[in-house]
Amino acid sequence: MKIQAINGFKDILPDSALLWQQIEQRARDIFQRFGMREIRVPIMEKTDLFVRSIGEATDVVEKEMYTFTEKSITMRPEATASIMRAFIENGMHVQQPVQRLFTIGPMFRHERPQKGRQRQFHQLDAEIIGAQEPQVDAELIAMGQMLLDELGINTSLEINSLGCPACRPPFRTKLVNYLELHQDALCDDCKRRTTTNPLRVLDCKKSTCKAIAKDAPSILDSLCENCSDHFSLVRQALQDLGISFTINRFMVRGLDYYTQTTFEFLTSDLGAQAAVGAGGRYDGLIEQLGGPALPGIGFAMGIERIVLLMEQKNNGTSLTQNTDCFIAALGQEANKPCSQLTHQLRLRGINAAMDYSGRSLKAQMKQANRVHARFVLIVGENELKQEEAVLRDMKTQKQQVFSLAGSVSEQGERLAPVLRA
RNA sequence: GUGAGCGUAGCUCAGCUGGUGGUAGCACCGGGUUGUGGCCUCGGAGGUCGUGGGUUCAAGUCCCAUCGCUCACCCCA
Numbered sequence A: 001m002k003i004q005a006i007n008g009f010k011d012i013l014p015d016s017a018l019l020w021q022q023i024e025q026r027a028r029d030i031f032q033r034f035g036m037r038e039i040r041v042p043i044m045e046k047t048d049l050f051v052r053s054i055g056e057a058t059d060v061v062e063k064e065m066y067t068f069t070e071k072s073i074t075m076r077p078e079a080t081a082s083i084m085r086a087f088i089e090n091g092m093h094v095q096q097p098v099q100r101l102f103t104i105g106p107m108f109r110h111e112r113p114q115k116g117r118q119r120q121f122h123q124l125d126a127e128i129i130g131a132q133e134p135q136v137d138a139e140l141i142a143m144g145q146m147l148l149d150e151l152g153i154n155t156s157l158e159i160n161s162l163g164c165p166a167c168r169p170p171f172r173t174k175l176v177n178y179l180e181l182h183q184d185a186l187c188d189d190c191k192r193r194t195t196t197n198p199l200r201v202l203d204c205k206k207s208t209c210k211a212i213a214k215d216a217p218s219i220l221d222s223l224c225e226n227c228s229d230h231f232s233l234v235r236q237a238l239q240d241l242g243i244s245f246t247i248n249r250f251m252v253r254g255l256d257y258y259t260q261t262t263f264e265f266l267t268s269d270l271g272a273q274a275a276v277g278a279g280g281r282y283d284g285l286i287e288q289l290g291g292p293a294l295p296g297i298g299f300a301m302g303i304e305r306i307v308l309l310m311e312q313k314n315n316g317t318s319l320t321q322n323t324d325c326f327i328a329a330l331g332q333e334a335n336k337p338c339s340q341l342t343h344q345l346r347l348r349g350i351n352a353a354m355d356y357s358g359r360s361l362k363a364q365m366k367q368a369n370r371v372h373a374r375f376v377l378i379v380g381e382n383e384l385k386q387e388e389a390v391l392r393d394m395k396t397q398k399q400q401v402f403s404l405a406g407s408v409s410e411q412g413e414r415l416a417p418v419l420r421a
Numbered sequence B: 001g002u003g004a005g006c007g008u009a010g011c012u013c014a015g016c017u018g019g020u021g022g023u024a025g026c027a028c029c030g031g032g033u034u035g036u037g038g039c040c041u042c043g044g045a046g047g048u049c050g051u052g053g054g055u056u057c058a059a060g061u062c063c064c065a066u067c068g069c070u071c072a073c074c075c076c077a
Helices: A014-033 A047-054 A059-063 A080-089 A134-150 A168-181 A188-196 A207-214 A225-240 A303-313 A332-347 A361-370 A381-386 A408-420
Strands: A044-046 A066-068 A073-075 A099-108 A120-129 A156-161 A259-266 A275-281 A296-302 A323-329 A352-354 A373-379 A388-393 A399-403
Touching: A014 A099, A014 A120, A014 A134, A014 A303, A044 A047, A044 A080, A047 A059, A047 A073, A047 A080, A080 A099, A080 A120, A080 A296, A120 A134, A120 A303, A134 A156, A134 A225, A134 A259, A134 A275, A134 A296, A156 A225, A168 A188, A225 A259, A259 A296, A275 A303, A296 A303, A323 A332, A323 A361, A323 A408, A332 A352, A332 A373, A332 A381, A332 A408, A361 A373, A373 A381, A373 A408, A381 A388, A399 A408
Parallel strands: A323 A352, A323 A373
Antiparallel strands: A044 A073, A066 A073, A099 A120, A120 A296, A156 A259, A259 A275, A275 A296, A373 A388, A388 A399
């Protein structure tokens, strides 16, 4: 039996990891521009936290969680619940009336893997807690848009409002009544959804169901005055920031805690997975978890999905990690002084590499090329005797003599500036 | 949980109606270049054809089972 990774759990190999670093770095940069501060929360929580926040009847909770039943702890399927728990537990609202937080890390859902979907996957997650102004909704959405733009990813933005505890239940009743009139024309899934998750029928991909959804009562017509005002101010604020969007009154989110504004950044380049990022407002969540009655809004972006999009955009060309200086040691005599010089260079912040195998110069040059060395320092027996080495610039192919006079420390002191230039 | 497709070298794949596993490409190692990379050229190494069973004179190829992967449904980032 061959040892291999668990289904849905993927290695991120070095070449790809460079792209991951780039994405995460860009995300941190942009989040910080928006005043977001990083928070790191555990990847496991008591199962109850997820049940209470995400919702008992959601697919995520019902069938996708990795739960250790003995103590009933669960590997997080998303980050928002954990962050809210940390927020409440540490009384963070006392420190600052508005908390802007982000986290980056792995999430776990026991679904069947497919393109753009892993069982361990990674999210960039941003939350703004304690502010209910519509401008904040727009600001958060703008932040997500800015990140995707700067990464060079084309997405379309769709927004919707799901209402609040005052206006959603009446709408739901209205919708169920409508759907029950059209049961015969709905697909089997949607017949089931009529009772389990009627809003989801509106988002069904089947054309027959779409036709029914088209004339279904719209949540946007059923919003209470407060929600309606909020939604129009969000739209206005997005326009003020120059963010283009379309309204999708059929958009539904899979987690129960969402209220009012919801949004998705969509792509058509990921097969069945359209959402690169998505989020929304969750005004009742913190209180429901036993914290203060504070509003919140957040989004999550799937890093794997971003990586896929970026990889297929610059198809073929991958990022490379460079080496400042490769030291080619010829003969066993050269190994010791070369290893010392390599170390001296590293002490001075230089990315240096060498090979102890005593292979031919040709082989070592090949290795230097493979690690993208900018310079190669060739140290052979002749050079050692004469206290000199050959420094080759791999790009210009020009070579110069480098003196090995003095201690290794002095050598490093002289060589480092040349390599940095 | 459901459905479909696919498992041949580290990777990407040829392999027809069963008849000896491919000078295959990329990557790797070595030579051509007696101490100089990329390009070129020559050579080398690398395989229980996912696994188990069956049919057959003969199975990578056909049949069954099993494991794995992929895509899609459901749902979601």
